[in-house]
Amino acid sequence: MLVDLRSDTLTRPTPGMRRAMAEAEVGDDVFGEDPTVNRLETRVAELLGKEAGLFVPSGTMANQIAIRVLTEPGDEVLMEADAHPFHYESGGAAVISGVTIRLVQGEGGVLSPASVAAAVRPPNVHHAPARLLSVENTSNRGGGRVSSVERCAELCAIARGAGLATHLDGARLWNSHVATGRELADFARGFDVANVCFSKGLGAPVGSMWTGPRALVDKARRVRKMLGGGMRQVGVLAAAADYALTQHLSRLADDHTRARRLWAALKELGYAVEAEPETNILFFRVPDASAFVARLKEHGVLAIPMTDTRVRMVLHLDVDDAGVAAAIEVLVRVA
Ligand SMILES: Cc1ncc(COP(=O)(O)O)c(C=O)c1O
DSSP states (O other): OOEEOSOTTOOOOOHHHHHHHHTOOOOOGGGTOOHHHHHHHHHHHHHTTOSEEEEESOHHHHHHHHHHHHOOTTOEEEEETTOHHHHHSTTHIIIIIOOEEEEEOOBTTBOOHHHHHHHSOOOOTTSOOEEEEEEESSBTTTTSBOOOHHHHHHHHHHHHHTTOEEEEEETTHHHHHHHHOOOHHHHHTTOSEEEEESSSTTOOSSOEEEEEOHHHHHHHHHHHHHTTOOOSSTHHHHHHHHHHHHHHSTTHHHHHHHHHHHHHHHHHTTOEEOSOOSSSEEEEEOSOHHHHHHHHHHTTEEOEEOSSSEEEEEOOTTOOHHHHHHHHHHHHHHO
16 A cells, blocks of 8 residues: 655545546636636635635645745845745745745744744835735645634734735635634635645646735736646646545645644654644654655555655545555554
8 A cells, every 4th residue: 555645745536527627617717707717706706705816726826926926136035934935935936026035934824924024124215125925825835824704814914014916825725724624715815826736735737826916916917927837628628627626625734634633643652743733734854854855665555754754644635544544553663
């Protein structure tokens, strides 16, 4: 048995999802004529409490569009020290938007209002003006940590007070919603724009939704085209996302329970675990992460060495209770 705990992006479309894709009504989405895409854009914009939505190929493109739409070249974007656009988007913000990124240290990937307030410098000709605050919820490198609805509101208030626009990278906002029982729109409320991914815990193969006021979505549509993200009969993918949203949202609670079970087992075995998972991601430390992950692989368990000493495991649709039990057996063996 292979238990793949590397990422929640590894899921494969289920038979039901494949049927939904095969039966999708499609049209040319660059012409705005794909009814399945149009329905999904409306559905998700409503869930996030925003005026309009734009279906885009990836979370990376969604984040980059947000930065492009909300800044001018020479501006500074504030984000938490573990944030995705800084670590994993190939320096895109510098190339696509001509901005600098200023990292703000949070705790477990979660920003505090005080640290954001302290990071905004007063206007001065020497500084790149801070123009945008981007918040990742849940935080991937933070161990799937949730920024609460209240925390999001506080961060947005601080940013707005300092004249900054706000962006929510909600690649895993679904997990925050399920973990806390709070509405997606409550998390997104204070943010000018918010994007969510269908290709993480929800289990769709491709796709993100970028949402905000219609005027910004119109701008975003142009940037999407510029980046080559205008897709044609893409209703086949929107159908997968729509199916995932209907069928797989509430089951994220199972991933969260399994992540906690795995974490408890690791702890009991004496592994140096980080914080107990709030959602589907957990981290622990070993002296040599690459060597450790290689040993796990020999026993059929896949994990990711995030740094030299830090191992990540992620629960998702394709790992069930038996998979968790099998992983724990291996962790006992290699401990
Ligand atoms: C928090 C976060 N934002 C954005 C992305 C980018 O998504 P994609 O892989 O679809 O480009 C990821 C990917 O894992 C992520 O974890």
